[in-house]
Amino acid sequence: MDDEGDIVPVVKGRRQETANALLQKGFVELECIICNLSHDTSVPTHQVIALWHKSNGRSINNVNHWNVYSSYFKANPQQELKRLGNKAPEAPGMPSARRNCYELFKKEYPDSWQTVLEYHEEATMLLGVLQTVAMWAQEFNKLGKKISAMVCQIL
Secondary structure: OOOOOOOOOOOOOOOOHHHHHHHHHHHHHHHHHHHHHHHHHOOOHHHHHHHHHHHOOOOOOOOOHHHHHHHHHHHOHHHHHHHHHHHOOOOOOOHHHHHHHHHHHHHHOOOOHHHHHHHHHHHHHHHOOOOOHHHHHHHHHHHHHHHHHHHHHHO
């Protein structure tokens, strides 16, 4: 919707070049705004975006859990291969072994497997972000609270 509450028409098919140019210009402006907000508030850009979504009642969950599990598996191959018992292959890189481990992982944590993987992804992402010690502490405490809440739900 626009400022006057009118319905904005939906574009079907291929976008026109002028629309693509306007979108690109807008994306550059958004990037500048987000970077400036991040700089002015000392809040990392990914948090600024998350806070904006949250403040506008938006929920974005574009997590591909298979891809996240692949990362999780790569970080914990021995732990995950134990799920297969004596059927575990010698080489952990076999796709069928990973697929079977993924299914067993989901069965072991039926109510929280997605949350576990999302927290793993978040922790992995935070390891790659340059932050001050205070920012690290804040993120660590936040992630710790999430994990504690998840453990409480499991128990």
